[in-house]
Amino acid sequence: MKSLLVQKFGGSSVADAECMRRVANRIRQDKDDGNDIVVVVSAMGKTTDRLIALAREVHADPDDREYDQLLATGEQISISILAMALHHLGVEAVSMTGPQAGIRTDGSHTRAKITGIDPVRVRENLDRGRVVIVAGFQGLNPIADVATLGRGGSDLTAVAMAAALKADRCQIFTDVDGVYTADPRVVPSARKLEVIAFDEMLELASLGAKVLQSRSVEFAKKHGVELEVLTSFERKPGTLVKEASDMEDVLVRGVAADKNQAKVTLRGVKDTPGVAAHLFKAVAEAGVNVDVIVQNISEEGETDISFTVPRDDLNDVRKCLQSIENVEFREDLYDDTIAKVTLVGVGMRSHTGVASSMFEALAERNINIQMISTSEIRVSVVIDEESANIACQALHTAFGLDQAPDS
């Protein structure tokens, strides 16, 4: 069946000429199968880092517009080299910068949002049987300047281009072959998932699973773009990311551990109105993202508040709390030996008892739960870091993830 595919290859997939040839060969195979193909590429390997280093040599804090003008060249090099590599294989191909591909953005340089895509030239060239290679990470802003999309921008370019072209699928090529039920290095029985729901993928992305950035998954969900995460090293199916309504609900899709968190506890906080607001405003102003928050009920006008933050930010939080005004407390405690373990599954929406089963499984292993946080499709617990791997293995088994669903 002839499909329109948007394929995205990241910087490590196109690191040098040899990689370019391999990617070109992969594209040729899919083209030979009768598919129409749009390719989105990032800058080659360390190109962006080199450009940033060059900029820093002349200015410690370069102007955002000029920064974008500079960085956009990285992808422009990739697209033309990949076009040449495809030509070498006898495949008709044409490269397009973000602006040429009709990608429009808002005016915020270095973290622009895509405001629309008008892929006239892309369609014209597809109609002429060509592979169209689009520079990721960039577009044209309202005053005709190049703007870059920021972190994960090339994934976003691919997803947005797929939406604009109503492509059959957007394939994100990475160095892993898909999304797993758990980290295979921790849980040997972890299995590659054939499918995962957008919402599940979003929960995993926020957990730090680096496969796909939240922005791209959200965009794909909003525009109904079917995503596939797959490896560029082998030709085999990856993991499909799609609407939950199109797939069988499972109670738990996967289990993940985030060991990059630290816990802050304030004991004996004077429980006056607005104290939590003061506290978390101060932490936010220190540039720190708070994840799980737990506040116990107040006793004798005092309460305990615990929250988790990225481990690297722990010192910033400590400084912030030492000088905080409007918040009185007896003691501040810091623990950077914790982990957050999370179960994800859209089936939880219509099932109860996942949390209690989870606590039971952990209790059986004598794992103490320090904090609990839940959403519609997720249960997270904060536990001792040393127990994280055992917890993942126990939960993987307890929720039947060791076997494939149909086995």
Add this chain to the structure above:
Amino acid sequence: MKSLLVQKFGGSSVADAECMRRVANRIRQDKDDGNDIVVVVSAMGKTTDRLIALAREVHADPDDREYDQLLATGEQISISILAMALHHLGVEAVSMTGPQAGIRTDGSHTRAKITGIDPVRVRENLDRGRVVIVAGFQGLNPIADVATLGRGGSDLTAVAMAAALKADRCQIFTDVDGVYTADPRVVPSARKLEVIAFDEMLELASLGAKVLQSRSVEFAKKHGVELEVLTSFERKPGTLVKEASDMEDVLVRGVAADKNQAKVTLRGVKDTPGVAAHLFKAVAEAGVNVDVIVQNISEEGETDISFTVPRDDLNDVRKCLQSIENVEFREDLYDDTIAKVTLVGVGMRSHTGVASSMFEALAERNINIQMISTSEIRVSVVIDEESANIACQALHTAFGLDQAPDS
């Protein structure tokens, strides 16, 4: 006096961050003097070579459009880095790619011609007091692709931009401080010229004086753009290139030797109609540029034809003549030990006797003249290569070039 200056800096002037800072400092000084400034830059140092090498790794003969897409990034890097370097000095500056600067070209990739410039954004930014930095060597072709201008393209960008903006002067910064009456390494008494006429500069450019490319000088002459050739290393006047009508005529402006020529002689050529046409068509088809041609009068249906070609092309010419059809000759001789020595001066238009004085001066040194070629403002002789330096020195003295005109 406030002027609008277009300043062009070549690849060696912007080779690295250190060079960029020096160029930025130079621009700042001219800006502080109250001038409006548009800067045209080439790619940094070896950037273009590196991009070409990368392309060759994936394709022996890359597609022209993709080649341009690739090479255009070199100048795009330069403009943004130079903008940042100016910002660092507190100078307001903005970079523009060729397309952003409104440079339109025809459709011939890798050697496009500028068809027009619509410098709306350049003017807007000048009006806001900014230094505008334009990528040399590139423009937007009729189907909205980037096209490059080929060799000397950045000079041409600068001259065309100066014409479009009606700039007061186009300054071409090089590693020499101006145009000389002769090569100072050969003629110690050579002087830097304050002015030189467009036509004189054109004759010198075709002689291989690498200071300015013919295309740029022709464009400047046609559009009345005053050029200045000067060094980026020191802040001092260079050589002005302008209309002869605006300057005092001198009989001889300078003397130059071209040692990169070789002489081909065909003896006993059967003198039938069209024989010269056949001969030079065959040489042209071999991709060789013929310079001086001399044909003696025919005797008994036979003639001798001599011509000069670039020395590197001598073998191609030899091969070409060995297989030539329609041209019969007795003997072919090749001499790669010749030099062409040329006197240039717009004053020759209205004076006679330059050629005879030249021959006299050479005769006094016992230098034998092998071929003679003249134009309205030039006399060239082909002589033995060994005599070239002595010839230049003798002519420099004989035509009064050792002293400044007003001394």
